[in-house]
Amino acid sequence: xxxxPEKARxxxxxxxxxxxxTLMKDGSPQITTTWIDxxxxxxxxxxxxxxxxxxxxxxxxxIAIGIFSMDDPYDAAYIRGRVVEITGNGAEExxxxxxxxxxxxxxxxxxxxxxxxIEPLRIxxxxx
Numbered sequence: 001x002x003x004x005p006e007k008a009r010x011x012x013x014x015x016x017x018x019x020x021x022t023l024m025k026d027g028s029p030q031i032t033t034t035w036i037d038x039x040x041x042x043x044x045x046x047x048x049x050x051x052x053x054x055x056x057x058x059x060x061x062x063i064a065i066g067i068f069s070m071d072d073p074y075d076a077a078y079i080r081g082r083v084v085e086i087t088g089n090g091a092e093e094x095x096x097x098x099x100x101x102x103x104x105x106x107x108x109x110x111x112x113x114x115x116x117x118i119e120p121l122r123i124x125x126x127x128x
Contacts, residue, residue, distance in 0.1 A: 001081075004041045007125040008077040011067045012038045015102055020045055021064040022056035030056060035098045036067060043079060043118040046095045048111045049088075057083040057116060065118070078124045085117040 004012070012018075018036035021029050032053050037044040043065065047054050057063060061082040069075035091113035099107035 001041065001119045002121060002123055004038065004043075004120060005077075005123060005125050007127065008067070008079065008123055009038065011069060011075070011077050012036050012043065014069070016067055016070050018045075018065050018067040020053060021066075022053050023060045023062060024052075024056060025059065035102050036065070037094070037098055037101075039117070041120065042084075043081070043120060044094070045116040045118065046091060046098055047114060047116065049114055050112070054086070054114065054116070058086065063118060074126065076126045078126070079118075079120045080122040081118050081120040083116050084119045086114050087117070088112070088114050091115050 017033050019031055020034045021031045024030050030052055034045055037046070061084070063081055063083060065079040067077050092110045094115055095107045095110065095113050099105060
C-alpha cells in the first residue's frame with residue numbers, strides 16, 4: 001500500500017466526484033461515477049450488493065479511480081489499487097455521511113449497503 005499524497009487527500013475530502021473502474025468478467029473495463037471517501041490512506045466507496053461494480057470486485061479486486069476537482073477538472077488524482085475488504089459494517093451510517101457531504105441530507109434508499117475498502121498501490125497527481 002502507498003500513502004495518499006496531500007493533494008489526493010484534499011480531492012477525496014472535498015465535494016468531488018470519482019470515476020471508479022472495475023473489470024468485467026470478460027476483462028473489459030466498467031466505469032461508474034461515484035461519491036468517494038477515505039479512512040486514512042484507505043479509499044472508501046459505498047455501494048449496494050448486487051451492483052455490477054460490487055460483483056466485479058468480488059471476482060477481481062483490481063480497480064482504478066480518477067478523481068478531479070469540481071472547480072478545475074485538470075486538478076486530479078489517479079489511483080490504481082485493489083479492494084481489500086467488502087463490508088456491510090457501518091455502511092448505512094457511511095452513506096448518510098457521504099450524502100451530507102455531497103447533497104446536505106441523509107441518504108433516502110439504504111438498501112443492502114456495503115463499503116469497498118481500497119488499498120492504493122499506485123497514485124499519480126496532476127496539477128495544472
